[in-house]
Amino acid sequence: MRILHTSDWHLGRSFHREDLLAAQERFVDHLVETVRAERVGCVVVSGDVYDRALPSVDAVRLCDDALRRLRELTRVVLIAGNHDSAHRLGFGSALMDDSGVHVRTDFRRVGEPILIGDAAFYGVPYLEPEIVRHEWELAERGHAATLGQAMRRVRDDIARRGPGTRSVVLAHAFVTGGEPSESERDISVGGSSHVPASVFAGVDYVALGHLHGAWAVTDRVRYSGSPIAYSFSEERHVKGTWLVDLREGGVAAEFVEAPVPRRLARIRGRLDALLTDASFARYEDHWLQVTLTDARRPPAAMERLRGRFPHALVLGFEPEGGGADGAPAWAERVRERSDLDIAGDFVAEVTDGPASAAERVLLQEAFEACRRKEALT
Incomplete structure (x- = not known):
C-alpha cells in the first residue's frame, strides 16, 4: 500500500495580507500530479484543511475541487484539525464515504477504521481535552490523556483484525520531538499540549498534522508539515508531502517537495x-x-x-x-509563553501585583470556555 501524507493546508489563509489562494491552487495541482505519477493508493490529510471554522467561499471551492480531482485517482482519508469546525467539515461525510472520500471529524468514531486494500486507516481528529474528557469520563486532564484513550480504542480494534492487516493512524496533535513554528495556534489550554510518541505504539504508520515543519519524530511517526510557509519562522522549512510505502516488516518514506510560491x-x-x-x-x-x-x-x-x-x-x-x-x-x-502566562502579565500590569492562584484558575477556565465554544461551532 502506497500512501501520500499531507496536512495543514489552511485553505483561505493569507500571508501578512498577501493572498495565497493561487499558491494553494498550485499545491493542489502538484498533489494531483504526484498521486498520478506515483500510483498512490490513498491520500491522508491530517487536519487543518481550512484556516478557520467559517472558511471563505473560495477556500471551500478549492477544497471541493481538490477532493474531486483526487477521488478520480485514489481514495482520500481526511480528519479535522484545531482550525477546522468539526461539525461543518463533517457535513455529508456519510454520503462521501460511498464516493471514496472519508471525512472523520467525530472523536467517538476513532476506533472505526476505513479499510482500503490490506490497510486499516483510523482517523483521530483534533481532540479538545475538556470536551473529550467529560464525554469519555476521563480522570486526567490534558492532551496526553485524551489521545491515550483514543489510541486504546484504536489498538482494541487492531487486535480484532487479521494478522496481515496494516494500520495507519491520522492524528492532529503536538507530539514531543516535533519543532513548532510561529504559525500554529496554541493548544496548551486544558493541560500540556505535548504528547509522547509512545502513545502511538503498535501502529504501522502515524500521519501527523498540526506542526508546520516536515519532521520524522520516528521512522513510523511523522509530520508532513504545511504545504506553504505561513510565518517567517518557516523560512528554512522545505515544504512537501511524505510518500510512504507500507511494506512487510516496516515502512519506507520519501519526501516529495512542493512548489514554492516565493522565498x-x-x-x-x-x-x-x-x-x-x-x-x-x-x-x-x-x-x-x-x-x-x-x-x-x-x-x-x-x-x-x-x-x-x-x-x-x-x-x-x-x-x-x-x-x-x-x-x-x-x-x-511573549515568545514561547502560553496564553495563560501572558494574561497573567496583563493582570499584574493593571493591578500592580501578580495574578493570584484563584485569578489564574478563572483565567484558565475562561480560555477553556472559549475553546469549547469554538470547537462546537
Whole structure:
C-alpha cells in the first residue's frame, strides 16, 4: 500500500495580507500530479484543511475541487484539525464515504477504521481535552490523556483484525520531538499540549498534522508539515508531502517537495545599508520581514524599502543597544509563553501585583470556555 501524507493546508489563509489562494491552487495541482505519477493508493490529510471554522467561499471551492480531482485517482482519508469546525467539515461525510472520500471529524468514531486494500486507516481528529474528557469520563486532564484513550480504542480494534492487516493512524496533535513554528495556534489550554510518541505504539504508520515543519519524530511517526510557509519562522522549512510505502516488516518514506510560491527571508540592519549594500540583492524577490536597527526610526521607512524590496511585508524597529528604556521588544517578551502566562502579565500590569492562584484558575477556565465554544461551532 502506497500512501501520500499531507496536512495543514489552511485553505483561505493569507500571508501578512498577501493572498495565497493561487499558491494553494498550485499545491493542489502538484498533489494531483504526484498521486498520478506515483500510483498512490490513498491520500491522508491530517487536519487543518481550512484556516478557520467559517472558511471563505473560495477556500471551500478549492477544497471541493481538490477532493474531486483526487477521488478520480485514489481514495482520500481526511480528519479535522484545531482550525477546522468539526461539525461543518463533517457535513455529508456519510454520503462521501460511498464516493471514496472519508471525512472523520467525530472523536467517538476513532476506533472505526476505513479499510482500503490490506490497510486499516483510523482517523483521530483534533481532540479538545475538556470536551473529550467529560464525554469519555476521563480522570486526567490534558492532551496526553485524551489521545491515550483514543489510541486504546484504536489498538482494541487492531487486535480484532487479521494478522496481515496494516494500520495507519491520522492524528492532529503536538507530539514531543516535533519543532513548532510561529504559525500554529496554541493548544496548551486544558493541560500540556505535548504528547509522547509512545502513545502511538503498535501502529504501522502515524500521519501527523498540526506542526508546520516536515519532521520524522520516528521512522513510523511523522509530520508532513504545511504545504506553504505561513510565518517567517518557516523560512528554512522545505515544504512537501511524505510518500510512504507500507511494506512487510516496516515502512519506507520519501519526501516529495512542493512548489514554492516565493522565498522568505528575515533581514536586519540600518536602513541606508539595506538600501545600498550589494549583499542584500539576493533578497529583492523574497517576501521579507525587515528589522531596522537605526538609532532613530527613519521616516517613510517601508515606502523606501519597497523601492528596492517590493515584497517587504513586515517592518520592525530594534535600535542598536535596545529601546529607549532598554526593554526587550514585545515579540521577545511573549515568545514561547502560553496564553495563560501572558494574561497573567496583563493582570499584574493593571493591578500592580501578580495574578493570584484563584485569578489564574478563572483565567484558565475562561480560555477553556472559549475553546469549547469554538470547537462546537
